[in-house]
Amino acid sequence: MAEKKVRSLDEVTIRFAGDSGDGMQLTGTQFTNTTAILGNDLSTLPDYPAEIRAPAGTLFGVSGFQIHFGSTKIHTPGDQCDVLVAMNPAALKVNLVSLVDGGTIIANTDGFTDKNLKLAGYAQNPLKDGSLDKYQVHAVDISKLTALALQDLNISSKLIDRSKNFFALGMMYWIYNRPLEPTIEWIKSKFTQKPEILEANLRVLKAGWNFGETTEIFSVRYEVGPAKLAPGRYRNITGNQAIAWGLMAAAKKANLDLFLGSYPITPASEILHELSLYKSFSVKTFQAEDEIAGISSAIGASFGGALAATTTSGPGLALKTEAMGLAVILELPLIICNVQRGGPSTGLPTKTEQSDLLQALYGRNGEAPVPVIAAATPSDCFDATFEAARIAVKYMTPVMMLSDGYLGNGSEPWLIPDFNALPEIPAKFVTNPEGFLPYSRDEETLSRPWAIPGTPGLQHRIGGLEKEHLTGNVSYDPENHDKMVRLRAEKIERIANDIPLAQVEGDTEGELLVISWGGTYGAIRTAVNRQRQKGSSVSHLHLRYLNPFPRNLGEILYRFRNIMVPEINLGQLIRILRSKYLVPAIGFDRVRGLPFKSVEIEKEIEDILKGKK
Amino acid sequence: MSTRVDEIVRSSQMIGIPKYIAKDFQSDQDVRWCPGCGDYSILAQTQRVMPDLAIPRHKMVFISGIGCSSRFPYYMNTYGLHGIHGRATAIASGLKIARPDLSVWVVTGDGDGISIGGNHFIHLMRRNLDINVLLFNNQIYGLTKGQYSPTSEMGKVTKSTPYGSIDYPFNPVSLALGSSATFVARSLDRDPKHLQGIIKRAAEHKGTSFVEIYQNCNVFNDGAFFQFTEKETKDDSVVFIEHGKPLIFGKEKDKGIRLHGFSPEVVSLKDGKYSVSDLLVHDEKDTTLSFILADMTYKSHLPRPVGIFLAIDRPVYEDEVEKQIAFAKEKRGEGDIVRLLNSGDTWIVQ
Numbered sequence: 029m030a031e032k033k034v035r036s037l038d039e040v041t042i043r044f045a046g047d048s049g050d051g052m053q054l055t056g057t058q059f060t061n062t063t064a065i066l067g068n069d070l071s072t073l074p075d076y077p078a079e080i081r082a083p084a085g086t087l088f089g090v091s092g093f094q095i096h097f098g099s100t101k102i103h104t105p106g107d108q109c110d111v112l113v114a115m116n117p118a119a120l121k122v123n124l125v126s127l128v129d130g131g132t133i134i135a136n137t138d139g140f141t142d143k144n145l146k147l148a149g150y151a152q153n154p155l156k157d158g159s160l161d162k163y164q165v166h167a168v169d170i171s172k173l174t175a176l177a178l179q180d181l182n183i184s185s186k187l188i189d190r191s192k193n194f195f196a197l198g199m200m201y202w203i204y205n206r207p208l209e210p211t212i213e214w215i216k217s218k219f220t221q222k223p224e225i226l227e228a229n230l231r232v233l234k235a236g237w238n239f240g241e242t243t244e245i246f247s248v249r250y251e252v253g254p255a256k257l258a259p260g261r262y263r264n265i266t267g268n269q270a271i272a273w274g275l276m277a278a279a280k281k282a283n284l285d286l287f288l289g290s291y292p293i294t295p296a297s298e299i300l301h302e303l304s305l306y307k308s309f310s311v312k313t314f315q316a317e318d319e320i321a322g323i324s325s326a327i328g329a330s331f332g333g334a335l336a337a338t339t340t341s342g343p344g345l346a347l348k349t350e351a352m353g354l355a356v357i358l359e360l361p362l363i364i365c366n367v368q369r370g371g372p373s374t375g376l377p378t379k380t381e382q383s384d385l386l387q388a389l390y391g392r393n394g395e396a397p398v399p400v401i402a403a404a405t406p407s408d409c410f411d412a413t414f415e416a417a418r419i420a421v422k423y424m425t426p427v428m429m430l431s432d433g434y435l436g437n438g439s440e441p442w443l444i445p446d447f448n449a450l451p452e453i454p455a456k457f458v459t460n461p462e463g464f465l466p467y468s469r470d471e472e473t474l475s476r477p478w479a480i481p482g483t484p485g486l487q488h489r490i491g492g493l494e495k496e497h498l499t500g501n502v503s504y505d506p507e508n509h510d511k512m513v514r515l516r517a518e519k520i521e522r523i524a525n526d527i528p529l530a531q532v533e534g535d536t537e538g539e540l541l542v543i544s545w546g547g548t549y550g551a552i553r554t555a556v557n558r559q560r561q562k563g564s565s566v567s568h569l570h571l572r573y574l575n576p577f578p579r580n581l582g583e584i585l586y587r588f589r590n591i592m593v594p595e596i597n598l599g600q601l602i603r604i605l606r607s608k609y610l611v612p613a614i615g616f617d618r619v620r621g622l623p624f625k626s627v628e629i630e631k632e633i634e635d636i637l638k639g640k641k
Numbered sequence: 642m643s644t645r646v647d648e649i650v651r652s653s654q655m656i657g658i659p660k661y662i663a664k665d666f667q668s669d670q671d672v673r674w675c676p677g678c679g680d681y682s683i684l685a686q687t688q689r690v691m692p693d694l695a696i697p698r699h700k701m702v703f704i705s706g707i708g709c710s711s712r713f714p715y716y717m718n719t720y721g722l723h724g725i726h727g728r729a730t731a732i733a734s735g736l737k738i739a740r741p742d743l744s745v746w747v748v749t750g751d752g753d754g755i756s757i758g759g760n761h762f763i764h765l766m767r768r769n770l771d772i773n774v775l776l777f778n779n780q781i782y783g784l785t786k787g788q789y790s791p792t793s794e795m796g797k798v799t800k801s802t803p804y805g806s807i808d809y810p811f812n813p814v815s816l817a818l819g820s821s822a823t824f825v826a827r828s829l830d831r832d833p834k835h836l837q838g839i840i841k842r843a844a845e846h847k848g849t850s851f852v853e854i855y856q857n858c859n860v861f862n863d864g865a866f867f868q869f870t871e872k873e874t875k876d877d878s879v880v881f882i883e884h885g886k887p888l889i890f891g892k893e894k895d896k897g898i899r900l901h902g903f904s905p906e907v908v909s910l911k912d913g914k915y916s917v918s919d920l921l922v923h924d925e926k927d928t929t930l931s932f933i934l935a936d937m938t939y940k941s942h943l944p945r946p947v948g949i950f951l952a953i954d955r956p957v958y959e960d961e962v963e964k965q966i967a968f969a970k971e972k973r974g975e976g977d978i979v980r981l982l983n984s985g986d987t988w989i990v991q
Contacts, residue, residue: 307969309976317764325735332740481720491723
């Protein structure tokens with residue numbers, strides 16, 4: 029056997045694709061964890077259908093998982109993949125557009141049956157008809173090889189078929205020079221109760237690795253060295269897990285018990301699942317009968333002195349609208365996490381979008397301002413949620429934390445924070461009945477006192493009817509209403525004094541400023557960086573706080589000749605920037621249920637700089 | 642480990658329970674229901690019962706939704722939350738789960754409780770949190786000035802049903818029973834003694850207590866329940882059901898309810914054919930019987946049953962929450978956030 033060549037790469041993007049029952053998400057997650065442990069920077073994008081088990085072999089049943097990893101800073105899951113692992117013809121057909129010219133296809137030939145070819149709409153087998161000549165195609169009998177590896181085990185053909193993803197994983201580990209041990213450990217802990225599955229998966233994983241090692245099919249192995257990340261301890265984390273942990277960390281800092289009232293909804297349910305695990309932290313999760321009960325129960329818990337949260341996605345947020353208004357007038361702390369998905373209505377439940385910004389900002393009856401914070405990356409969901417909790421408690425207000433399906437399911441290495449270094453969350457219950465007025469206000473923050481039931485002498489009534497200033501009694505007085513509407517608005521405005529100023533990445537003035545918010549951060553940062561390396565006069569501003577804006581936002585905008593605002597909606601932030609700062613910003617909108625590709629942002633930047641827009 | 646809330650709970654328990662009188666439960670707010678409204682009596686009876694419950698008023702919370710009845714919390718010198726339409730039960734559920742130490746009450750109406758709030762209502766009943774629900778049923782929408790409600794009788798002419806209502810009404814008691822409630826009762830605004838007794842029993846019941854209170858809206862539906870509340874007709878139209886006692890009614894106590902198969906029927910105790918020993922004896926622990934009695938409700942040939950239909954024990958939701966927390970802590974130890982953040986597959990970058 030000839031010694032195989034090892035080639036070094038800075039970064040690579042792999043896409044695993046198969047039927048939604050083929051275990052592609054699991055394969056991708058395992059590859060991700062192993063890659064993270066090796067010290068690569070990475071970013072992932074799971075892309076799966078709304079149907080749990082769509083009919084096998086169909087185009088709409090294809091489930092994909094993309095990982096972009098490298099020895100350099102990785103901001104996105106990759107515009108295109110370098111390697112496509114296709115378990116069947118449908119997976120090939122759906123994902124071929126994402127493969128770079130000259131890219132590698134690893135195909136499971138056993139999946140390319142006549143039936144599957146027909147289901148995918150192929151008249152001829154693409155593995156044989158020359159249509160893939162511009163790619164490097166490695167056709168491997170994955171199913172057959174899996175069955176061979178397991179032939180002396182007395183297990184069903186169904187079980188054999190279900191372990192074939194481990195063969196693919198083993199092969200990919202060999203090609204990219206990753207150790208098997210983390211996955212071996214995982215299989216051992218996962219299948220303790222099912223020894224035959226444990227044994228089968230281990231064997232198939234090793235068989236995949238050995239196949240790469242011994243056959244002549246793969247002549248090259250690749251090495252991707254560790255990235256230069258800030259020193260410290262890392263773990264891989266998804267956005268949804270980061271939200272759950274952010275809430276727990278905030279509760280601990282505030283010395284409050286955490287309460288989550290939630291109703292299952294894609295793609296936010298994982299937050300409910302995650303928090304349900306932590307009963308030993310006194311976390312109380314309440315799977316309510318509907319979205320409205322989710323937030324209403326959280327309001328009740330907040331009245332009782334819990335750090336209360338509700339988690340949802342767009343349609344659920346719409347249902348919570350009235351209760352958010354109640355939280356606004358009650359002036360109780362509440363964290364509302366909205367993991368956005370494609371809309372309107374049921375829309376694209378498993379796809380990503382940024383189209384709830386206006387709903388988050390304005391989607392309530394009456395004058396009902398709510399602070400809005402959006403996370404930029406999966407791991408930033410931790411910080412954004414923690415910050416939302418800090419503001420909620422300090423200002424006695426509901427706070428909206430925006431994530432999206434891409435961040436929620438996506439993952440990246442996370443520098444584990446030093447808990448002690450996290451900001452303080454100054455929760456305080458009043459206890460002194462002397463001079464107690466439920467709607468008196470802190471001079472600096474304008475927040476009202478948090479007086480929880482059980483406190484002797486502080487019995488009081490709050491509610492959704494307009495409150496009289498100071499006493500909180502029901503008041504229909506016109507002047508009082510005007511005063512209260514303004515007070516509630518000013519309270520939120522004053523948060524601008526308590527958040528960091530906006531920071532421009534790149535020159536602080538010039539030809540073009542690209543503004544991002546939320547999960548498009550990575551693609552836009554990558555695009556701007558590349559353009560700057562090419563010498564373009566372009567800078568980047570990422571907005572984490574959508575309400576209130578950082579105080580210096582206006583003056584930054586006025587220092588650039590052009591402003592570009594790419595969004596995965598039809599232009600929601602841009603509408604606000606234009607009306608608030610009267611700047612002629614240029615929008616760039618793509619609403620496909622997918623994250624931006626940085627190349628398309630780059631192209632737009634070039635067009636604007638050339639004066640084409 | 643103790644949180645800020647634990648400190649409040651602890652300090653509130655240090656204080657003994659004061660000797661209250663009804664007046665101690667009156668807030669400083671003017672009561673603003675229409676003169677003659679049945680709500681006044683319900684408020685008064687509730688305030689009268691409170692001192693007997695031996696619960697400090699700072700540990701009590703009244704939660705409501707929207708409607709005339711939902712102004713109730715403003716008039717109680719306890720903690721209170723006037724919420725949004727139909728959601729009082731959901732708000733109360735969150736509060737009770739977060740704070741099992743509190744005595745939590747929901748005040749609602751036929752519109753708030755079982756029309757817009759119907760979903761939360763049924764789920765509260767089945768979960769069996771220790772919350773007391775007082776539903777003021779006046780068979781009309783009062784606050785919005787006179788539309789029919791989900792308990793209005795068929796054919797009812799209101800502003801929104803000029804040709805008569807074609808909706809079949811809910812029977813709130815059957816709805817609560819059908820939702821697996823553990824305490825279900827009915828009482829009358831114009832029978833103060835009975836109402837006090839029922840509210841007290843509801844408060845003492847561990848689990849969700851549901852009390853339907855027939856309440857006269859003298860402006861938009863005056864006299865809806867007079868047949869059951871006024872001297873002339875009451876005795877022959879209402880049968881008061883009491884645990885362990887035969888169902889006897891009538892001015893002369895000369896009529897009873899007997900079961901014919903599963904169907905209740907009225908029998909005379911005068912003509913010598915039936916005696917008290919033939920009558921149905923109420924058992925508030927009998928779930929099946931509770932359904933039969935509740936089903937008498939809209940049948941004109943039967944008296945209207947009033948009293949406690951069912952009072953059974955079943956595990957209480959918030960207790961089970963606390964048990965799981967205790968179990969998890971015993972098994973895994975008190976949660977450590979720093980350890981959690983550093984858990985899983987981690988690696989160090991130098």
